[in-house]
Amino acid sequence: MLPHILLVEDNALVIGALRLLLEETGHRVSDSSTIANAAHVLRTDPPDVVLLDLTLGGEDGLSLMSSIDATSAQRPIVVALTGHDDPGTLERCTRAGCRAVLVKPIQPLKLKAQIAGWLGERALA
Numbered sequence: 354m355l356p357h358i359l360l361v362e363d364n365a366l367v368i369g370a371l372r373l374l375l376e377e378t379g380h381r382v383s384d385s386s387t388i389a390n391a392a393h394v395l396r397t398d399p400p401d402v403v404l405l406d407l408t409l410g411g412e413d414g415l416s417l418m419s420s421i422d423a424t425s426a427q428r429p430i431v432v433a434l435t436g437h438d439d440p441g442t443l444e445r446c447t448r449a450g451c452r453a454v455l456v457k458p459i460q461p462l463k464l465k466a467q468i469a470g471w472l473g474e475r476a477l478a
Contacts, residue, residue: 355381356472359400361391361417362434363409367457371404374461380468388412392420400429401475402468405451407435407442415449430471434459 358375362368363386375382383398385391387409394400395417403421407414414433421431433446433454446454452471455464 355379356402356468357381357383357398357400358402358404358468359391359394359429360384360404361388361409361414362386362404362406364406367406367434371459371464374465375468378465378468386410388414388417388420391417395420395429399427401472403429403431404455405431405433407433407437407446415445415451418449418451421450430475432467432471 356379358380360368360371360375360382362371362384368384372382372384383394383400385394391403403417405414405417418431421428431451433451434457435442435446435454436457438456443454453467
């Protein structure tokens with residue numbers, strides 16, 4: 354079964370680029386532009402990795418973390434995506450339970466390598 358990645362992002366260009374990158378590397382990708390829809394995907398089709406934008410049209414992306422903890426039988430790896438490269442953002446994401454914080458624009462080769470590493474660790478657990 355292909356690793357499942359949930360992309361929580363409200364920018365159509367970012368969704369398209371990340372979907373293309375992730376699907377070409379053998380991942381199944383779901384996307385959501387709202388917290389409510391992302392929570393639904395978490396309940397109905399649990400992902401292995403969540404790429405979570407912090408700013409979703411007025412919603413705080415980190416508010417999804419309570420849904421992840423409450424609904425996931427096996428907690429996915431959560432990676433925050435943000436345009437803010439400051440210590441406060443990093444600390445907030447870490448406290449919320451994010452595995453990593455990636456600053457946009459995201460480097461495609463680095464993202465592919467990181468996802469492969471995270472999924473490899475998960476398989477060993």
